[in-house]
Amino acid sequence: MGMTGETFPAITTRKDAVVAWGQKNSLWPMPFGTACCAIEFMGVAASVFDIARFGAELVRFSPRQSDLLLVAGTVTFKQAPILKQIYEQMCEPKWVISMGVCASSGGFYNNYCTVQGIDQIIPVDVYISGCPPRPEAILQAVLKLQHKIENPNTTPPAQFKVKEPTFDY
Template sequence: MGLTETLSKPGEMFGDMFQVATLDNVVQWGQSFSLWPYPFATACCGIEYMSTACADYDIARFGAERPSFSPRQADMILVLGTITYKMAPVLRQIYDQLAEPKFVISVGACASSGGMFHTYGVLQGVDRILPVDVYVPGCPPRPEAILDALVKLQKKVQSQGLEARRQEVMRKIEEINERNKPLVVA
């Protein structure tokens, strides 16, 4: 009777001594509990995000207690609030500077769909320039909703391999670039 017959799947406990898992599973588990957020706050959703770091909601329980204000030291960007067309290239540049693999959470109605600002100067959803992983509804969303989005992102990181993640992001970026291609009339 070998080890493969004893264990039905990776991650199963083998007695009280050790647990068998693949290296990818261990890396995904560790990465899911060490997401370092870069808060890109432009409106009232930023205030709600600040309350998640306080004692009542305590984002540290989920491994994201270290907000980074340098994109090179973060791997997750939280877009919090209204994004104008003038700010869109800056947001995209910050996204490009994030550490790999990159994750995006769109927080609030304004970041997700432009909110109540259906004007010529407001971007109608950050998914037009960034590959969004999780959307948080609300105007502004409650801190519990932001924490729920973080938990959903953690589950996504744990279940998705690095290569699958890379392919998903590349597909989304190609769609974004195709959608934003300028119209050329001959």
């Protein structure tokens, strides 16, 4: 593209590859922040960690303008219909990151009022562990989601595969 010495100024590629390249580098996240994980997400968006390096810095607070739902925090049963409605208001294509153990599994709130993982309500693309997760973990989740957008039908690469832990009690 415009390099010196080229005789034919064009490249060939597939259409879905170009679309995926654009989508993965311009994720507009909507933070569904209900607890301390949302505070940690502010640290990711701020200058030290700077999620803008990965193209996901334009935080929208409307589900209709965003394509990445970032569920950060504990979701109670009272909150569950609200989360489902917000997910349904987002336009396709859309992705979901479950941030922290509370959103992913209920965390230590093994009680009467907390949903034991938002995947009981909405589909989740990437889970992040931690209480709250370090900002590096959120950046890794964004990278993992970018890989998923680019390769929609492949399994995750080897560096993201974690051996299932075995517990010998």
